[in-house]
Amino acid sequence: MNPEPFLQLDRVIHEKGRLPIMSLLAATAELSFTELRDTLKMTDGNLTAHLRTLQQAGYVGLTKTLQNRRPLTTCSMTQAGRDAFSAYIDLLEQIVRLNRET
Numbered sequence: 001m002n003p004e005p006f007l008q009l010d011r012v013i014h015e016k017g018r019l020p021i022m023s024l025l026a027a028t029a030e031l032s033f034t035e036l037r038d039t040l041k042m043t044d045g046n047l048t049a050h051l052r053t054l055q056q057a058g059y060v061g062l063t064k065t066l067q068n069r070r071p072l073t074t075c076s077m078t079q080a081g082r083d084a085f086s087a088y089i090d091l092l093e094q095i096v097r098l099n100r101e102t
Contacts, residue, residue, distance in 0.1 A: 005091060005094060005095045005098065006095065008091060009088065009091060009092075010084055010087070010088050012053060012054065012057045012059065012084075013059070013084060013085060013088045014088070015050075015053075017042070017046065017050045018050050018053065018054060020040050021036060021040065021047075021050055021051070021054065021060075021075075022054070022059065022060075022077070022081065022085050022088075024036060024039060024040070025060065025075060025076060025077040025081070026077060026082065026085050029076060030063075030074050030075060030076040031074070031075055031076075032072060032073065032074055032075070033047065033051075033072075033073040033074075033075060036051075036075060051075060054081070057080075057081075057084075058078060058080045058081070059077065059078060059080060059081030059084055059085070060075055060076070060077060060078065060081055061075070061076050061077075061078050062074070062075055063076070
């Protein structure tokens with residue numbers, strides 16, 4: 001088995017806490033912080049840390065507003081995030097195909 005494709009996986013996305021975040025955001029236009037947290041059963045601090053990493057990579061955008069006088073943080077995938085996630089999925093598919101052939 002050639003390890004090279006595995007080394008090309010985007011580590012920002014590949015980390016086990018961030019992959020589900022990216023998967024959820026790829027499937028919808030936007031989700032609130034609370035929706036992400038509750039769906040993924042993460043703590044506030046853990047989700048915040050992962051979102052910060054994704055935001056610093058340019059993959060996720062965060063919008064902070066007030067809703068009924070309460071803060072609301074909305075998360076969405078940027079175009080760069082969509083491109084990176086698509087490339088990540090393509091590489092995974094390539095890895096699966098290569099390993100089926102051997």
